[in-house]
Amino acid sequence: SQQGEEDPQALSIQEGENATMNCSYKTSINNLQWYRQNSGRGLVHLILIRSNEREKHSGRLRVTLDTSKKSSSLLITASRAADTASYFCATGSGGSNYKLTFGKGTLLTVNP
């Protein structure tokens, strides 16, 4: 079952612009994570935000979490062509039986 749903499904921007991707989910979570996937490769972890946190930064990445609306956003500032990839949100839940549930992803294209 897919818990996280990203929006938009695809996003095309120019280098230097900011990119914002959104994620909605349905049930209670321990944390929400964002991953990046280059074409034909595995996923790379970007950032994890715990359920009791509201905002987190890592370099050019900013993640927000609103548990009342069951939503999160990922902002990439000053985008580069190398940021072109698919971005997935994943919700972590389950306690001792912990597992991640992934959304379908947002395909970001950054044009030089």
Next chain:
Amino acid sequence: DGGITQSPKYLFRKEGQNVTLSCEQNLNHDAMYWYRQDPGQGLRLIYYSQIVNDFQKGDIAEGYSVSREKKESFPLTVTSAQKNPTAFYLCASRETGTNQPQHFGDGTRLSIL
């Protein structure tokens, strides 16, 4: 360098054949996971293991089997009962603890001959 190694990178299966995908990690992680990814889709969980000699079914376990005899290794067998096996298969591992990220291998692409 620590990481997760999946092999082979490409695999072809004939009708009625079982095939095994390898996943090895040297990160000393207890938990390991297998996912299936179809084109334009997210990841769906096949099986996961929190500790050696124990594993649980994920959301789409039918037609697949796993073993976890060693901490470093979590092989996935795609059996002939899996009628639509063409997909990209990803293995991941993580440290114990709720707020730990998953680390992924570079995947195996399985196709039907």
